[in-house]
Amino acid sequence: xxxxxxxxxxxxxxxxxxxxxxxxxxxxxxxxxxxxxxxxxxxxxxxxxxxxxxxxxxxxxxxxxxxxxxxxxxxxxxxxxxxxxxxxxxxxxxxxxxxxxxxxxxxxxxxxxxxxxxxxxxxxxxxxxx
Amino acid sequence: xxxxxxxxxxxxxxxxxxxxxxxxxxxxxxxxxxxxxxxxxxxxxxxxxxxxxxxxxxxxxxxxxxxxxxxxxxxxxxxxxxxxxxxxxxxxxxxxxxxxxxxxxxxxxxxxxxxxxxxxxxxxxxxxxxxxxxx
Numbered sequence: 083x084x085x086x087x088x089x090x091x092x093x094x095x096x097x098x099x100x101x102x103x104x105x106x107x108x109x110x111x112x113x114x115x116x117x118x119x120x121x122x123x124x125x126x127x128x129x130x131x132x133x134x135x136x137x138x139x140x141x142x143x144x145x146x147x148x149x150x151x152x153x154x155x156x157x158x159x160x161x162x163x164x165x166x167x168x169x170x171x172x173x174x175x176x177x178x179x180x181x182x183x184x185x186x187x188x189x190x191x192x193x194x195x196x197x198x199x200x201x202x203x204x205x206x207x208x209x210x211x212x
Numbered sequence: 213x214x215x216x217x218x219x220x221x222x223x224x225x226x227x228x229x230x231x232x233x234x235x236x237x238x239x240x241x242x243x244x245x246x247x248x249x250x251x252x253x254x255x256x257x258x259x260x261x262x263x264x265x266x267x268x269x270x271x272x273x274x275x276x277x278x279x280x281x282x283x284x285x286x287x288x289x290x291x292x293x294x295x296x297x298x299x300x301x302x303x304x305x306x307x308x309x310x311x312x313x314x315x316x317x318x319x320x321x322x323x324x325x326x327x328x329x330x331x332x333x334x335x336x337x338x339x340x341x342x343x344x345x346x347x
Binding site: 108109110111113114115116118120121122125127129147148149150186189190193194197 | 241244245248249250251253280282283284285286287288292294296298303305314317319321326327328
């Protein structure tokens with residue numbers, strides 16, 4: 083996974099509501115019965131002190147984030163903000179969804195926000211079946 | 213066979229199929245690579261045994277009403293099992309941690325409410341799957 087560069091808060095750029103960002107989906111993050119994104123795609127990892135959910139500005143950039151990527155999902159900045167979170171750009175190719183708690187610190191809120199992000203996501207790329 | 217008997221047989225066979233699919237999805241997690249760029253992919257033995265034990269106990273009670281779940285691991289080898297309905301909007305998520313230092317818990321969600329409950333006995337999952345089935 084490409085980690086965001088260290089950037090001070092004042093350097094982070096707010097993105098407009100229509101901005102679309104892409105999240106690489108690892109194995110198990112797609113509900114194959116319904117072809118929807120699962121909440122698993124939107125948890126912060128406390129183990130590495132992750133501060134935001136890593137997203138990119140193109141499908142191609144997301145594909146390079148995880149080898150054997152199972153799919154790529156899109157979500158808009160407006161949808162992210164509609165549930166009280168925020169989206170900030172931290173480099174030319176990378177942005178972060180911020181405002182989520184770690185599951186270890188607030189299980190109900192982390193589970194609910196992850197689910198709401200998943201429900202607002204659309205699968206835009208999947209590998210072709212053999 | 214009467215119509216009532218046919219319906220019981222059909223329901224029983226659907227629950228068994230859902231249970232088998234769920235077990236197969238759990239077993240498939242064991243075939244994953246050990247890890248990827250995000251973290252651990254393969255579940256820990258503790259998470260796998262906890263998940264398997266939970267669904268076997270739930271199937272023993274629910275039988276033909278056992279709903280199909282999807283399975284995934286987090287970056288530390290914990291397992292989540294998801295039961296999802298879009299209409300009506302209902303989700304049950306069973307979290308089986310990578311080690312016994314964390315609690316096994318269940319998250320449930322509707323359009324109007326959500327909560328997490330620690331599992332302290334096997335009927336807890338059965339209760340929430342009954343609730344999930346009330347659609």
